[in-house]
Amino acid sequence: MSLAAIVLAGGQSSRMGQDKALIPVQGVPLLRHVCDVAAECTNEIYVVTPWPQRYRELLPNTCRFVQERPLHQDIHPQGPLVGFAQGLAQVQTDWVLLLACDLPRLRGEVLQGWAQQLDTVPELAIAFVPYHAQGWDPLCGFYRRSCLPLLNAFISRGGRSFQRWLDHNEVQAIPDADKHMLFNCNTPNDLAALN
Numbered sequence: 001m002s003l004a005a006i007v008l009a010g011g012q013s014s015r016m017g018q019d020k021a022l023i024p025v026q027g028v029p030l031l032r033h034v035c036d037v038a039a040e041c042t043n044e045i046y047v048v049t050p051w052p053q054r055y056r057e058l059l060p061n062t063c064r065f066v067q068e069r070p071l072h073q074d075i076h077p078q079g080p081l082v083g084f085a086q087g088l089a090q091v092q093t094d095w096v097l098l099l100a101c102d103l104p105r106l107r108g109e110v111l112q113g114w115a116q117q118l119d120t121v122p123e124l125a126i127a128f129v130p131y132h133a134q135g136w137d138p139l140c141g142f143y144r145r146s147c148l149p150l151l152n153a154f155i156s157r158g159g160r161s162f163q164r165w166l167d168h169n170e171v172q173a174i175p176d177a178d179k180h181m182l183f184n185c186n187t188p189n190d191l192a193a194l195n
């Protein structure tokens, strides 16, 4: 079973008011932190963003960039589902760990434990994703590369909601995922709560 990681860093950070990927938490920019944790699971990491030059200096040379392109029917921002599809198109591994760039409490050993369960995910399930009362946590989950045609079909029908895409497909839930670890930092208040 082979695994790559895709890190999404193309959001507008409108709630934060500044690019979240660049914000230091304990001295380390958030995007760098997420890539470092991803590196505990795989040495194949793709950062999907419309502005790679903004982050190149920040990341190890081993991180590859996927330059995100606008879909002709969309204006920016196109959202995480489209960024994910563009990243997935570059990947050759069986599975992909998809991560947002705003997960300051991510822990490598937890992700490694989940990755070890991938061999037990039913063949029909396209993904292995944390699930809780509010729904899926799609931006810290595992996806089969083979789901790309389904994803592209959903996008070309106008679908942009990750939750809806997952609800329309067979997905294996990661039970009892630690919500503290999945905390995502969207606002200045979220950031203040970290320190």
Ligand SMILES: Nc1nc2c(ncn2[C@@H]2O[C@H](COP(=O)(O)OP(=O)(O)OP(=O)(O)O)[C@@H](O)[C@H]2O)c(=O)[nH]1
Binding pocket: 008, 009, 010, 011, 012, 013, 014, 015, 016, 020, 048, 049, 050, 068, 077, 078, 079, 080, 082, 083, 084, 099, 100, 101, 102, 139, 184, 186
């Ligand atoms: N590549 C890419 N990533 C995206 C896009 N939209 C959101 N993301 C990423 O998806 C993750 C979750 O996004 P949000 O937490 O909603 O962040 P955001 O869209 O930057 O923030 P808001 O403008 O406040 O909603 C973050 O890692 C974003 O960088 C996009 O259009 N392209």
Ligand SMILES: [Mg+2]
Binding pocket: 100, 102, 184, 185, 186
């Ligand atoms: Mg977020």
